[in-house]
Amino acid sequence: MDNQEITKKNDSFSRRSFVKTTSLATGGILATSLPLETMAQTGKVKKLKLAVVGCGGRGTGATVQALTADSDVELVAMADAFKDRLEGSLSAIQEHFEGERKIDVKEKNRFVGFDAYKNAIDMADVVVLATPPGFRPMHFEYAIAQDKHVFMEKPVATDPAGVRRVLKAAKLAKEKKLNVVVGLQRHYQKVYTTLYDQIKQGAMGKIVSGQVYWNGGGVWVRPRQEGQSELEYQMRNWYYFNWLCGDHILEQHIHNIDVANWFIGEYPTMAQGMGGREVRNGKDHGEIFDHHFVEFTYPSGAVISSQCRHQKGCHNRVDEAFQGSNGSVVISKGIIKDLTGAEKFNYANVKEGEHDPNPYQVEHDRLFAAIRSKSEVLADAENGAKSTLAAIMGRMATYSGDIITWDQALNSDLQLVPDNLDWNSQAPTLPDANGKYNIPVPGVTKFS
Known part of the structure; x- marks a missing residue:
């Protein structure tokens, strides 16, 4: 905003x-x-x-x-x-x-x-x-x-x-x-809390699968200005540097991943996926990907397909959908259906007034x-941290091409943010002679 x-x-x-x-x-x-x-x-x-x-x-x-x-x-x-x-x-x-x-x-x-x-x-x-x-x-x-x-x-x-x-x-x-x-x-939005309550009361049975999306055209870019140090440039253009932003799978798509965690009632044990830079790959786009696709597997056996994309001119969708043992839900529609496709619950029928409170x-x-x-x-902090870790786990999976487990992510020695930064500090990541940054390469990039 x-x-x-x-x-x-x-x-x-x-x-x-x-x-x-x-x-x-x-x-x-x-x-x-x-x-x-x-x-x-x-x-x-x-x-x-x-x-x-x-x-x-x-x-x-x-x-x-x-x-x-x-x-x-x-x-x-x-x-x-x-x-x-x-x-x-x-x-x-x-x-x-x-x-x-x-x-x-x-x-x-x-x-x-x-x-x-x-x-x-x-x-x-x-x-x-x-x-x-x-x-x-x-x-x-x-x-x-x-x-x-x-x-x-x-x-x-x-x-x-x-x-x-x-x-x-x-x-x-x-x-x-x-x-x-x-x-x-x-978590403070009425349509989500209402549907969550319905699901917890058994309206669609146990969630076994789902799809979560944050697909859009991307966000702002702040080009380098004359006289800026490398550190100031990165902090001004922070979205494109992992030590500051964590990539858009974390900065934006965390919302949808968090909804999956919340509705299932668990955090994922494993992630595997793919991603890269297809169209957003200029010097001012730093080191992050422009698309990620991840499969998250949960302790109960539920599997969530997660996708986020920053590519203009493509199909856009920010939403969550889940399938259960007795039905399904698409959050943006506010409707729970049984296995025959018949409507079991419609949020529009219980909504009060034209507009819900701003969450x-x-x-x-x-x-x-x-x-x-x-x-x-x-x-909220514990859940915020664990949903943050789930998104980081997804990023680690797409960057490396490896299967990443929850324990592996939680105990990783990866530390992107230096201690005791000041304006005389060197930026945590530096461009090459051509102004390009090191981009993760699946199959080459590894995480401990």
């Missing part, structure tokens, strides 16, 4: 209406024990301090959603590697709430650089972590150590070493009763309601 997507120009209705209807309709602060008016009169509402780490489009959008979820949240600090990104984000957030709410982050609380996250996190009660995912493990680890509630984007790491760090911090977060929401928003907003509504009420603790 670009910054302009959340500005006043693109609002379909007033921000005051959005703030009221979104937070009230989906729970928000009304999950607390006192009515809003009573809390305001008695002064019992604590002003929650919010910090955002990573001020790109998603960080900007998530901050708007966090501020919308609870009227007693104040944005107190921002952090990013780049000052221009931070200032652009702040301007977009201010424009979104113009005339509705004052957003003022003091100059001294706008932190820039590789260690800026520590300063921002230290000031807050709740943090939004939305940098490129390679940095997520260290940011999450620090936030939990400092006793902060967290919203963090997916994926939560780009390598197995990072996944292990997140799993360790997730355990500590549970012990401390800190709320953690991960941006796998389908990106519901994530934040639920997070702040949990913080306020203290009656539940949201703990």
Whole structure:
């Protein structure tokens, strides 16, 4: 999401209406024990301090959603590697709430650089972590150590070493009763939760197979600018470098792989597949593939076919479909059928109103309601880490052409993100004399 997507120009209705209807309709602060008016009169509402780490489009959008979820949240600090990104984000957030709410982050609380996250996190009660995912493990680890509630984007790491760090911090977060929401928003999307409940109640029997898709034309490219160091160029064009992004099978397709894990109730034990670079293979496309196809095998014997593609002019589909012992479902259609093809359940028949709540907003509504009420603790981090590992396992399989097991991936010594980076550091991957990067080759690339 670009910054302009959340500005006043693109609002379909007033921000005051959005703030009221979104937070009230989906729970928000009304999950607390006192009515809003009573809390305001008695002064019992604590002003929650919010910090955002990573001020790109998603960080900007998530901050708007966090501020919308609870009227007693104040944005107190921002952090990013780049000052221009931070200032652009702040301007977009201010424009979104113009005339509705004052957003003022003091100059001294706008932190820039590789260690800026520590300063921002230290000031807050709740943090939004939305940098490129390679940095997520260290940011999450620090936030939990400092006793902060967290919203963090997916994926939560780009390598197995990072996944292990997140799993360790997730355990500590549970012990401390800190709320953690991960941006796998389908878990907060009504059509998914409704269909999941139907399947768990036996509407289509045991899931034995499925197909998950993220096929589209691809995303932005940020060409190299004059005067940029190699490290700055890669961080600006982060989607195309594995230490930062993890490839699109991880950065985007994790959503669909996660749905398979969720609906089956297991994580895959094995992956094998194929992939490559067919049409997106320029210098600014770094080192990632433009297509992946993976078969994931689960402990129960279920097999999921997973495909993602970044190729323009091709058939596009972002969806999940599953076949069970007594029926099947296509999520985008919202319909469960029996083995004869007869309709057993149709989400359209139970849907309330023309539009379901925005799941990106519901994530934040639920997070702040949990913080306020203290009656539940949201703990998304473990699943976020394990679904991240499943997607990494798929990437390892397509890059190598080998069968990759869950244990092999989890215990791999692969570490893509260096410790203690600063602007004098060498970039983790370097181009050759022709400006091309080393591309994984199936049958040659190996993983331990």
